[in-house]
Amino acid sequence: MKYFLQLVLAGLTKGSIYALIALGYTMVYGIIKLINFAHGEIYMIGAFTALIVGGALQITTGLSPLTILAISLAAAIFFSSGYGVTMEKIAYKPLRNAPRLTALISAIGMSLILQNYVLLAQTSDFLPFRSMIPNFPFLTPGKSLVTTTQLVILITTVVVMVILTLLIKFTRTGKAMRATSQDKVMAQLVGIDINKVITFTFAVGSATAAIGGVLIANHTGQINFYIGFLAGIKAFVAAVLGGIGSIPGAVLGSLVLGMTESFGAGYISSAYEDVFAFIILILILIFKPSGLLGRNEIEKV
Amino acid sequence: MKKIFTVLVLLLAVSTMFFVVGCKKEEKGTVKIAVVGPHTGDLASYGIPTIKAAELVVADWNANGGVLGRQIELVIEDDVCKPEVAANSAAKVVGEGVVAVIGHICSGATKSAMGIYNEANIPAISPSATNPPLTQSGDYPNFFRTIASDDAQAATDAEFIAKTLGLKKVAVLHDKADYGKGFADFTVEALKGLGVETVLYEGITAGAVDYSAILTKIANSDAEAIVFGGYHPEASKLVQQMTQMGLDIPFVSDDGVKDDTFIKVAGEYAEGVYASGPMDTSANPMSQKATADHKAKYGEDPGAFFINAYAATIALLNAIEKADSTDGLEIMKALRSNYVDTPLGSISFDDKGDAIGVGFAVYQVQNGAYVEL
Numbered sequence: 061m062k063y064f065l066q067l068v069l070a071g072l073t074k075g076s077i078y079a080l081i082a083l084g085y086t087m088v089y090g091i092i093k094l095i096n097f098a099h100g101e102i103y104m105i106g107a108f109t110a111l112i113v114g115g116a117l118q119i120t121t122g123l124s125p126l127t128i129l130a131i132s133l134a135a136a137i138f139f140s141s142g143y144g145v146t147m148e149k150i151a152y153k154p155l156r157n158a159p160r161l162t163a164l165i166s167a168i169g170m171s172l173i174l175q176n177y178v179l180l181a182q183t184s185d186f187l188p189f190r191s192m193i194p195n196f197p198f199l200t201p202g203k204s205l206v207t208t209t210q211l212v213i214l215i216t217t218v219v220v221m222v223i224l225t226l227l228i229k230f231t232r233t234g235k236a237m238r239a240t241s242q243d244k245v246m247a248q249l250v251g252i253d254i255n256k257v258i259t260f261t262f263a264v265g266s267a268t269a270a271i272g273g274v275l276i277a278n279h280t281g282q283i284n285f286y287i288g289f290l291a292g293i294k295a296f297v298a299a300v301l302g303g304i305g306s307i308p309g310a311v312l313g314s315l316v317l318g319m320t321e322s323f324g325a326g327y328i329s330s331a332y333e334d335v336f337a338f339i340i341l342i343l344i345l346i347f348k349p350s351g352l353l354g355r356n357e358i359e360k361v
Numbered sequence: 362m363k364k365i366f367t368v369l370v371l372l373l374a375v376s377t378m379f380f381v382v383g384c385k386k387e388e389k390g391t392v393k394i395a396v397v398g399p400h401t402g403d404l405a406s407y408g409i410p411t412i413k414a415a416e417l418v419v420a421d422w423n424a425n426g427g428v429l430g431r432q433i434e435l436v437i438e439d440d441v442c443k444p445e446v447a448a449n450s451a452a453k454v455v456g457e458g459v460v461a462v463i464g465h466i467c468s469g470a471t472k473s474a475m476g477i478y479n480e481a482n483i484p485a486i487s488p489s490a491t492n493p494p495l496t497q498s499g500d501y502p503n504f505f506r507t508i509a510s511d512d513a514q515a516a517t518d519a520e521f522i523a524k525t526l527g528l529k530k531v532a533v534l535h536d537k538a539d540y541g542k543g544f545a546d547f548t549v550e551a552l553k554g555l556g557v558e559t560v561l562y563e564g565i566t567a568g569a570v571d572y573s574a575i576l577t578k579i580a581n582s583d584a585e586a587i588v589f590g591g592y593h594p595e596a597s598k599l600v601q602q603m604t605q606m607g608l609d610i611p612f613v614s615d616d617g618v619k620d621d622t623f624i625k626v627a628g629e630y631a632e633g634v635y636a637s638g639p640m641d642t643s644a645n646p647m648s649q650k651a652t653a654d655h656k657a658k659y660g661e662d663p664g665a666f667f668i669n670a671y672a673a674t675i676a677l678l679n680a681i682e683k684a685d686s687t688d689g690l691e692i693m694k695a696l697r698s699n700y701v702d703t704p705l706g707s708i709s710f711d712d713k714g715d716a717i718g719v720g721f722a723v724y725q726v727q728n729g730a731y732v733e734l
Contacts, residue, residue: 063581070573077570184405186594188626207605210573280570281601282594282626284403290568325574331537331564333574 066205067326068319073210075318076217077279080272081295082302082310083220084265087228090305091241091261093160094152097167099269100292101174102144104285106136106270107277108178111189118190129192129274136270143174144266145259153255171292178285186284189277209279216275220268221311227264228307237261294337301341303354312352316340391434392427392687394419394677395454397474398466399442403594406622408466410664411488412437415463417654418674428681440465444473451477459483460687461677463670468492469539475501482689484696486677488669491616492543496713503689505696505714507673507705508639508666509721511540511615515547517721518613518637522586523555525723525734526611532561532584534575534599536591544590544615560584567595572602580608592617596634597627604630611635619724619731620665631726639705640722641733642668648704672703676710 081103088096114132117123123131151170155163195208206214228234239247240257247254276291277283294317302313317337324336344352396415398408412435419433427433438454440447447470454462455477462478462485465471471490478485479501486505487495493510495501522528531552535545542564549559560582565575576599579587587603587610589596596618603612612634619638624631642648651671655663680695681687700709708718724731 063577066577066581067574070571070577073573074571179401184401184403185622186403186597186626188597188628190628203605203607209605276570280598281628281630282597284594286403286568291570294570322574325563326578329563330566330575330578333566333569 063326067322069206069210070326071319071322072214072315073206073279073318074321075298075315076214077272077276077314078291078295078298078317079217079311079314080213080220080275081269081291082299082314083217083224083307084268084272085292085295086299086302086304086307086310087224087268088261088265089299090228090307091237092152092258093241094163095167095296095304096152096265097164097292097296098147098151098170098174099265100288100295101171101178102140102147102266102288103269103273103276103291104178104283104288105143105174106140106266106273107189107283107287108182108273109136109139109270110192110274110277111187111283114192125192125194132192133271133274136274137267140266140270140273141263144262144269147174148258148262153258171288175285175288182285184285186282189281189283191278191281193278209275213275213279216271217311220271221307224264224268224307233257233260297337297341301344301351303351306351306353306355309351309353316344316352391432392429392681393434393436393457393459394674395436395438395457395459395462395464397438397440397447397450397454397462397464399470400437400439402441404442404467404592406620407489407665408439408442408464410667411463411466411670413655413659413663414488414651414667414670415674417651417658418671418678422678428678429685429687433678440467440470440474442467442470444469447471447474448477450474455481455483460681461485461689461692463488463673463677465490466666467540468495468543471495471504472539475504479503484677484680484689484693486673486696488673489616489666492539493547496715499713501714503693505673505676505693505710505716507669507676507703507708507716507719508616509719510715511544512547512551514615514637514721515544516551517723518588518615518635519548519551519555519557521635521637521723521734522552522588522613523557526586528557528585528611530558530560530582530584531586531588531613532579532582533559533563533588533590535564535589536567536595537564538567538591540617541589541591541615544617545588548588548590565591565595565599567591572599573606576602576606576608580606584610586611586613589614589618591615593620593623593626597623597630600627600634601630613637613723616721621731622665624726624729624731631729634726635723635734636726636731637721637723638731639669640720642705645704645706647702651704668704672705672708675703676701676708 085099110132113135117128151166236252236257240254298314298317299310302309320340321333325333400408438450440450451474466489468490484503491511493512535541614636616638619636679701680692684691684695696710700707708716723734
């Protein structure tokens with residue numbers, strides 16, 4: 061029973077790691093129907109920014125670890141959002157009226173550019189990322205079940221999910237986002253500045269990626285220019301699984317993915333972890349093509 | 362107007378290409394030796410020291426008149442440690458007319474390149490590819506290495522686990538790639554012979570964000586140690602998560618982890634980790650000279666496989682000299698029949714291409730550095 065519980069917690073951790081990245085993915089898709097393949101790279105840039113800022117602060121100042129974490133997180137969010145918004149302006153905005161496939165290819169190109177930019181500007185080596193989150197003493201007895209970083213990731217995922225849902229459902233900006241998502245032309249006719257809305261969407265999406273980057277780097281303890289790729293793919297799968305475009309769907313999909321991998325590894329074999337993940341994806345898509353919480357789009361003739 | 366501009370840009374691009382090709386015109390009379398390995402990407406830290414070693418040896422020889430009275434020229438090619446890229450790199454250096462190859466570095470990449478060299482009768486000496494079938498299968502008579510093979514390494518690790526640590530049950534993990542899985546399989550085999558039971562044997566996904574599930578599984582098995590076959594990025598994630606979970610059992614790994622990059626990345630979590638690697642040669646005067654030269658030229662200590670690559674280059678140049686020819690088959694014959702003094706000691710190669718006189722030892726991370734046990 062304890063083993064089962066441990067696997068559940070391992071699955072939860074993995075799931076919430078995927079969810080933290082999947083949230084931004086799914087939100088951008090929900091508003092502008094673009095699969096932003098460069099999202100994983102924004103996540104990676106967030107982690108790098110935090111490493112640089114955090115490292116510099118640790119050496120030059122005597123601030124407490126939590127303050128350093130807060131400052132580097134803020135810097136990561138700022139830079140990642142900057143990159144996200146700029147990326148939208150350069151690579152996606154000129155293609156807004158082009159076929160969707162064109163924007164998709166542009167996104168893949170953006171992803172490669174950012175990867176190689178970090179490779180050249182920083183390094184190809186793995187860099188150590190020392191945990192900035194101090195250990196909670198009350199967790200020490202149960203550290204074989206859940207560690208501090210895991211708990212922080214879990215809580216952050218829930219908080220980010222709730223904030224995003226509230227933002228989209230209940231604020232004026234959220235209403236504008238939904239309107240833009242439904243019909244860009246009509247939204248403009250009723251006076252919504254869709255450029256502003258899309259910029260805002262990218263800024264928020266990139267901010268969640270940055271939060272993910274910093275927390276996950278704290279968990280894995282190392283980063284390099286390539287971490288965004290695998291994480292991005294897994295998060296994309298999770299978002300599709302949950303129904304791309306749906307915020308709670310992204311979290312649910314990620315948890316299903318994380319749990320599948322964890323139980324697959326725990327009870328069968330970790331060598332086939334990815335196989336189980338993709339079998340689940342295929343099964344769910346066969347029976348529910350729009351994903352777990354995705355809405356079926358009704359084609360009006 | 363726009364069209365004219367486009368045409369101009371195209372013309373400029375094409376002429377630049379010609380210029381580059383023009384510059385690469387063959388220098389007649391040099392003996393060309395290729396150095397192929399990962400020089401960019403995740404595993405660059407395993408490939409770059411080999412270039413430096415070859416450069417230092419070649420500079421020495423060139424200053425003394427080169428080989429066969431001709432200067433030596435290095436042709437450096439990147440294979441990013443990927444089999445699909447390695448085949449292209451191999452074809453490229455063969456096309457450039459190299460006499461022999463120092464490399465490749467990773468076993469998988471080496472395997473995919475060897476067939477191409479074999480067809481062209483070009484000998485290749487790897488400082489680091491330890492996958493046993495490379496020599497034992499007999500498929501590549503042109504393959505040599507200045508490092509002991511994985512089964513020799515696995516035997517060293519197995520004996521260490523059984524005799525020195527005195528353990529009875531272990532969990533074996535690998536990264537599902539040629540090198541890691543090969544090492545894991547041989548270790549399981551060697552452990553069986555010593556009466557140690559492998560209670561768990563699994564592959565893990567390289568690059569994954571979290572290994573808690575598999576570590577939980579190990580914690581719940583009665584394994585007394587983890588044996589890991591693979592490279593340092595995964596090893597450092599594993600040891601970090603082990604420490605955080607409070608899983609306090611020995612972690613024994615291979616040469617892919619016995620690299621200072623591992624200690625740099627894993628930091629405090631690296632402490633106490635065991636890894637096998639080539640025997641310490643720091644008492645050998647030639648090895649001391651090689652290290653001193655490296656320090657003088659690059660201002661830092663040499664990286665992984667530097668000494669092996671240094672020895673490989675010396676052995677190769679010596680064989681060319683002895684063969685009195687740049688013909689591949691003659692060079693291979695000379696490699697097999699002569700002993701040569703290298704930083705690894707006096708070495709030669711057996712019929713299959715394994716170096717005679719090279720072995721492994723187990724190291725442990727103590728106070729942030731690997732110490733031979």
